[in-house]
């Protein structure tokens with residue numbers, strides 16, 4: 001690692017900026033089609049909620065103290081209508097808009113009608129008249145028109161769809177997911193079947209497309225690229241994707257053909273090496289055609305650590321949304337390293353991250369049983385990079401490590 005290598009945190013910001021140089025276009029979709037997509041523009045309420053002072057119960061809108069003379073029933077869905085005069089009551093159902101002057105709602109089961117259906121309403125069994133405002137929802141008490149419902153960069157989910165619909169929204173502007181080309185290098189790597197001693201079965205071709213899609217990419221295609229800079233440069237130059245991810249061939253002084261392929265095609269490397277372990281040879285920049293390119297190291301654990309670290313900020317930069325920050329985490333007992341950020345696969349046990357073990361850079365056992373990586377920087381708060389799709393990855397993360405007290 002050269003001394004000039006940026007920190008993990010600085011490299012993430014650089015990745016976001018590189019993405020921002022190659023923006024994808026946003027599009028407008030119907031709310032019902034927006035689940036799982038990322039907002040390109042904030043969503044705001046178009047109306048107060050509730051839209052009018054309304055009843056929270058089935059019963060009677062009343063004005064003043066009882067007994068009350070019963071007026072016409074309020075139909076659900078009708079506008080608030082003429083003021084209710086003191087001493088009057090009108091039947092109403094939950095959610096109905098109350099007339100101005102309503103002081104409270106009397107629940108149906110708490111009242112009784114004297115003198116027939118058009119007679120007088122009175123409290124039942126000596127119950128007191130409900131306090132002013134009882135069971136009334138005030139216009140705008142949940143939110144006012146213009147309230148921010150979700151910022152740009154938030155992923156749409158069903159509850160947010162429901163809220164936006166309630167607030168009068170029909171369509172939302174979402175980011176266009178970037179199409180990604182995954183180029184797998186390595187002459188020793190085979191695509192199918194059982195690897196003979198010395199050969200290596202490709203772990204990335206079958207795994208990275210779905211991982212990238214879970215991180216917000218659009219179409220992802222994996223293909224093989226040669227362990228040779230010229231042919232790799234050609235593969236890079238002819239892509240129709242908006243983002244290129246390569247695997248292998250990053251280590252300088254070894255078969256560093258990814259660096260050479262980017263440079264020979266007129267591209268630039270913004271980062272070639274990051275102060276992190278594993279994954280220090282990771283690189284990213286832009287091809288001669290301006291397409292962002294992320295070069296992952298060949299060691300499998302390192303490749304996953306780098307993909308989860310840098311693909312999200314690249315995709316967020318391309319989408320024109322703010323960079324997301326991983327959640328704080330306990331350190332899982334990892335001893336800080338003053339010179340580099342450490343990433344280790346952890347399993348969440350009751351929200352507490354525990355090291356999985358078998359987490360050598362060339363290994364996959366620890367990663368496959370993990371819920372993500374704990375990220376321990378030289379200083380500052382440790383973070384958790386969740387593994388999309390892992391069982392425990394959605395658990396709340398405890399900031400208290402059981403291992404700290406041990």
Ligand SMILES: Nc1nc2c(c(=O)[nH]1)N[C@H]1C(S)=C(S)[C@@H](COP(=O)(O)OP(=O)(O)OC[C@H]3O[C@@H](n4cnc5c(N)ncnc54)[C@H](O)[C@@H]3O)O[C@H]1N2
Pocket residue numbers: 001184185186188189200201202203204205247248249250251252253254255256278279280281296297298299300302361362
């Ligand atoms: N002299 C040095 N050697 C190495 C350094 C270094 O700084 N100086 N860094 C080491 C580190 S750390 C890593 S990580 C790797 C990075 O290597 P490359 O990105 O150049 O990747 P390769 O050499 O092509 O492969 C490394 C390793 O990964 C296996 N591999 C590659 N592709 C796949 C795949 N699709 N599926 C499964 N496994 C794959 C490959 O067989 C190698 O074993 O370099 C270290 N060396």
Ligand code: MOO
Pocket residue numbers: 277278279280281297299302303361362
């Ligand atoms: O970075 Mo290498 O990624 O330590 O194995």
